[in-house]
Amino acid sequence: MPKRPTDVWREHLAEEAAAVAAGTLAPEDAYSGALFPVALLTATDDVLAAFETDVAALGASPADDDVLGVVERVVLELNRVHEAHDEAAYETEERELLCAYIDDSLVAAGVDVAALTERQGLGRHEITDRWRDW
Template identity: 50%
Template sequence: MIERPTTAWREGIEEERRELASGTLDPDCACIAELFPDSLLVATDSVLDSFEAELALLQDVSDERVFDAVQRVVLALNAVNDEHNGGAYETDEREQLCHHIDESLTERGIDVVALASRHGLERYQLTDRWRDW
């Protein structure tokens, strides 16, 4: 299983805590824990748990079923973003989440490039139709 974006976000929080504790980071410059509150991390992991479980159980990997799964994960992430005042996922986080979706599909054996191409999309446009973040 590929590493989730939330893992890297948590590692950033821990690194920031260590730097604050050691005095190597000015408290006025600390922002990672504020950017990634526990409620955001837990909610994002819950959405990704559901998505990964759905992919694991996916018997029919038809384009329609794959797009249904992508739509569900994106709409759920939209809800998490909305719950966090619409600013939970900035550019880096959006890219990490889209990459995670892509890699999760690839791990499941889905040829993402071919899937996207069959629908007139580029690989990294799979989420665009539903994504608000």
């Protein structure tokens, strides 16, 4: 499985905390804690864990509808997390990481995402678009 976006966000938090502790970053300039509160990280991890389970259950040569069902579920759950955080959970960089993670996870499981999206009349990176609010 590819690296979760939440792992990347936790790394940002740790780097920022280290910089504050070292005195190379003023505490008032530390913003990652506001962007990535524990509740957001936990909720997102829960959604991604369920997604990983769903992807693993797809098996070899899954039907397009099965793959799209997995994508729909993860996107709708991420929508709920986003809404629960005043629709400010995922900004541009976070959205890009989440979409790349979904795509990379499917590819790692053997899904030919490019072929699937082509069969669905979608662009290569549009697999989440029909359900995504974030």
